[in-house]
Amino acid sequence: MTIQQLRYIIALDEHRHFAKAAEECMVTQPGLTIQLKNLEEEIGIKIFDRTKVPLKPTLLGNEIINRAKRVLNEAEAIRNFVVNQKNDLEGAVTLGVISTLSPYLIPQFIKAMKAIVPDMYFNIKEAGTGQLIHGLQNGEIDIALMATPTGMTGLKEYPVFDEPFVAFLNAGHPLAGQEYYELNMTDKPNLLLLEHEYCYNAQMLDICDMTDDKRKIDGQFNYDINSIETLKNLVRAELGFAIIPQLSVVNEREDTLFKPFKEPVPAREISLVTSDIFSRKLLLEKMSHAIWDCLPESIKENHGYRKIRWNDSPYFINKTAGFL
Structure with missing residues (x-):
């Protein structure tokens, strides 16, 4: 038993005519007839007396049709509930x-x-x-x-x-005066990463064509960095090189410190x-x-x-x- 079959018997009850009910349900008349037959065989009860003209529900068919209407009302209430939930802004x-x-x-x-x-x-x-x-x-x-x-x-x-990435350079970097940044092989060992932010680190290693994150600051200090702002300050102190999201430099005043990549921009x-x-x-x-x-x-x-x-x-x- 399906919701669609219940729709068919309600339409048949309203029109008492197979062709008109099929037209309302946007199904072929043979298709509607087959679905009605399948439903009646499933429940073991004749819903309509086909010997009558116009078509007429049987005694038990009337009760089934009334129950079908209640089921469809409940189904519509569920649909409205779902729509309201999807549109809820509270x-x-x-x-x-x-x-x-x-x-x-x-x-x-x-x-x-x-x-x-x-x-x-x-x-x-x-x-x-x-x-x-x-x-x-x-x-x-x-x-x-x-x-x-x-x-x-x-x-x-x-x-x-x-969101594009930009290179964040210190004032003494060889490319600090250039319009765009091109990956410098000497920068790779100085790439600064973020502790535990593995998706960000994976992206940085991809951009720089590197496979590991084993590095130290200035060859001596191991620093677990957890913020973009710390990366930027380490670069300003000439302790490394960073690639950072563009939104993190939108309000930067020292605009010479960050450089966009040449196309295609990562x-x-x-x-x-x-x-x-x-x-x-x-x-x-x-x-x-x-x-x-x-x-x-x-x-x-x-x-x-x-x-x-x-x-x-x-x-x-x-x-x-x-x-x-």
């Missing part, structure tokens, strides 16, 4: 954001969302990629704003924008990520538009970026083995 939601993006986008995002969805409450958590994926999988996080693709089953990704894809059972699509649309509106025009202009993946990096797979 209540609470937990948003996780990767730490390499959060400081540079979330303040503007908060202002935008306050105006767009005044009845929503956002619990925002800044975390690393591994923590965000784990949070999405166990239900602690509803939505994550992070670099994609994750390659994880059970998650849905909604790309919002591509970039990361930033997406809203949810579990595959998350249903609040209108909220995702509102968030996506708000994020886009917060971006500087330089990032909105896609220049045919070379998207840098991380989920299939041997480095990332090795580092996250056991907890993803």
Whole structure:
């Protein structure tokens, strides 16, 4: 017994005519007849007396038709409930954001969302990629704003924008006076990375065509760095070289310190990520538009970026083995 079969018997009861009922249900008359026959055989009861003209329900058929109407009303109520849930812009939601993006986008995002969805409450958590994926999988996080693709089953990704990477140089760097940065082989040993932010590190190693993260600052100090701002300050102190997301330099005054790459410019894809059972699509649309509106025009202009993946990096797979 299917919902569609119940629709057919209700239409037959209303029209008392196979051709008219079939037309209303947008099915062929033989198709409707076969479905009615299948239903009657399944339940072992004749719903309509075909000897009567016009068509007439049997005594038990009348009761079945009345029950079918109640079932369809309930089905419609469920459908309306789902639609309302998808369009709901009230209540609470937990948003996780990767730490390499959060400081540079979330303040503007908060202002935008306050105006767009005044009845929503956002619990925002800044975390690393591994923590965000784990949070999405166990239900602690509803939505994550992070670099994609994750390659994880059970998650849905909604790309919002591509963020280019830029080279961050100290004032004494040989290319500090140039318009663009081209990878310098002497920079590779001085590449600064972030502790535990393995997706970011995997992207940096990919850009620089490197396979490991074994390095020390100035050959002497091992420094577990956890923020882009620390990377930038180490570069200013001439203690290394960094490749960082473009949003992290939008408000930089010392514009000679960062240089765009020559095309094709390496970039990361930033997406809203949810579990595959998350249903609040209108909220995702509102968030996506708000994020886009917060971006500087330089990032909105896609220049045919070379998207840098991380989920299939041997480095990332090795580092996250056991907890993803």
